[in-house]
Amino acid sequence: MTYISECGYCHETQFTGWYSKSAPRDMYGRIDRDYSDRRPVAYCSEEHRDAADALRESAAAAAVALGELLVEAPEWLPPVNQWEAYEDGDTWSLSASFRGADDLGESVRHARLQKIAAASGRPIEETGGIVRARFAWHGVEAAVWYLRPSKQWVTPDRCATCPTALAGTGTPFVRLGEGDTEAPVICLPCRDRMQAAWIASHDSAVSNLPLKVVAELNDLRARLAGMANPPRDVFLAMYDGAEPELFTTVEAAREFCDDVAKIDAHGRYWDWTVNEFGVHLQFWAHPDDDRPISETSGSVTALVVQGDEVRPVNETLVKAREAAAGMLAADTGEHRPMWRVIITDSESPTGVAPVCTAEDSGEHHVIADFPGGPIPDPEGVYDCCPDPQFDTYSTILAPYLVELLNADTEGGEVA
Structure with a gap:
C-alpha cells in the first residue's frame, strides 16, 4: 500500500510505498497487508529504502x-x-x-x-x-x-614604542614574544628601526647603512682623529623619500625632518617624542589637543662615534641587558646563555629558548617511541630545559631573534 507520510530516510512528507527488505511478506512476495496497515516506517523511493537498510x-x-x-x-x-x-x-x-x-x-x-x-x-x-x-x-x-588550543590575540590601541594607532585601523604590526596582553606589539616602521639599530651596532655591518651615510661617517672619523675634544654624538635624520643626513645636534636633525614634513603636512600638525630605545620619532598630532594620531616616518637616531666604531646611543638597552642577565643567571646559571629555536604548541619551529645544558641532556632530548626507533629531538622541550621559553608565532622571526641573542652572548659577559 502507498500512503502519504514522512519518509524514514529523507524525512520529507510525500507518497511512501517502499518498506524495509526485512518487512514480512505474503506467499506471493508482497508486503504483508496487516503489516502495512499498522503504518510502519516507509520510504519515498527504493534508493532511500536501501540507504536506510x-x-x-x-x-x-x-x-x-x-x-x-x-x-x-x-x-x-x-x-x-x-x-x-x-x-x-x-x-x-x-x-x-x-x-x-x-x-x-x-x-x-x-x-x-x-x-x-x-x-x-x-x-x-x-x-x-x-x-x-x-x-x-x-x-x-x-x-x-x-x-590543539588556539589563542585570541588582543590588539593594543597603540604601538609599544611610538604613538601610531593600531586597533581597528588596519595598520600592519608585529608581536614580539607570547602572551595576549604582555607581549609588546609594534608597528612595522618601529620594527624596521629596531633592525637598523641592531645592524648599526655591529662593526662589520656598518656597510649596510646608506652609502651616503657611510661616506659621511668615514669622513667624520678622519676629521675627529685630529681633534683634542671631539664631539661624542652625531645624529642620523631619516624620512621616507628623503636622503638620510648626519647632523652634529639633535635640533638640526629634527629641523631637517620638519622641513620634509611640511611637504606632506597638507594642513596637518606634527610633534616629536622619544621612545624607549632613545630614538626621536616625529608624529602627526591632533590640532585640538596635540595627541598623537600616527607617525610621519621622520626619525632621529643618536650615534656614538669612537675611532672606527659607530653604534647607537641606547642607555635603556644597556640597563635592559643587565636586568636580563640577572634573570637569566637565576634561571639558567649563566648571564649569557646560548639560544636555540624550539617547536611549540603550534607544531612549528616558532619558539625560542636557552640551549639545554643539563647533564646527559642529549639522552633526554629523544622521541623514544617514534615509529622505526628513537630519534633525536633537538627542537623539543623537556623537563630538563631551562626557562624562559616563549613563542614568536613566526618561523622567520624565531631564528632571527636566536641570532640576535647569540650575537649578544658572543659579545662578552655583563660587567
Whole structure:
C-alpha cells in the first residue's frame, strides 16, 4: 500500500510505498497487508529504502567493532577517554579523544598519532584545530583526535614604542614574544628601526647603512682623529623619500625632518617624542589637543662615534641587558646563555629558548617511541630545559631573534 507520510530516510512528507527488505511478506512476495496497515516506517523511493537498510547494518557493524576495541585494542592505539559511535553520512563511525593530550608536548602528541597513521597508511588530518588520525577496524571507520588550543590575540590601541594607532585601523604590526596582553606589539616602521639599530651596532655591518651615510661617517672619523675634544654624538635624520643626513645636534636633525614634513603636512600638525630605545620619532598630532594620531616616518637616531666604531646611543638597552642577565643567571646559571629555536604548541619551529645544558641532556632530548626507533629531538622541550621559553608565532622571526641573542652572548659577559 502507498500512503502519504514522512519518509524514514529523507524525512520529507510525500507518497511512501517502499518498506524495509526485512518487512514480512505474503506467499506471493508482497508486503504483508496487516503489516502495512499498522503504518510502519516507509520510504519515498527504493534508493532511500536501501540507504536506510545499509545504515542499520552499519550501526550493527559499528557496535561489533566497538566491542572488539574495548576487549583488545591494538598496541599502536594510544589511551583514549571514551569511544563514541556516530552517524557519518550514510554510515556509522567510531571516534575517541586522546587521553592526557593536554599534558603532553605537541611533538609527543603528534608522534603518538603518527603510530596510527603508520599502521593505517593514512596521513594525519587537521581541520579547525582538531588533529585526527583515522583507521579502519573490522571494516568500520574509526578515529582518535585531540584539540590543539588556539589563542585570541588582543590588539593594543597603540604601538609599544611610538604613538601610531593600531586597533581597528588596519595598520600592519608585529608581536614580539607570547602572551595576549604582555607581549609588546609594534608597528612595522618601529620594527624596521629596531633592525637598523641592531645592524648599526655591529662593526662589520656598518656597510649596510646608506652609502651616503657611510661616506659621511668615514669622513667624520678622519676629521675627529685630529681633534683634542671631539664631539661624542652625531645624529642620523631619516624620512621616507628623503636622503638620510648626519647632523652634529639633535635640533638640526629634527629641523631637517620638519622641513620634509611640511611637504606632506597638507594642513596637518606634527610633534616629536622619544621612545624607549632613545630614538626621536616625529608624529602627526591632533590640532585640538596635540595627541598623537600616527607617525610621519621622520626619525632621529643618536650615534656614538669612537675611532672606527659607530653604534647607537641606547642607555635603556644597556640597563635592559643587565636586568636580563640577572634573570637569566637565576634561571639558567649563566648571564649569557646560548639560544636555540624550539617547536611549540603550534607544531612549528616558532619558539625560542636557552640551549639545554643539563647533564646527559642529549639522552633526554629523544622521541623514544617514534615509529622505526628513537630519534633525536633537538627542537623539543623537556623537563630538563631551562626557562624562559616563549613563542614568536613566526618561523622567520624565531631564528632571527636566536641570532640576535647569540650575537649578544658572543659579545662578552655583563660587567
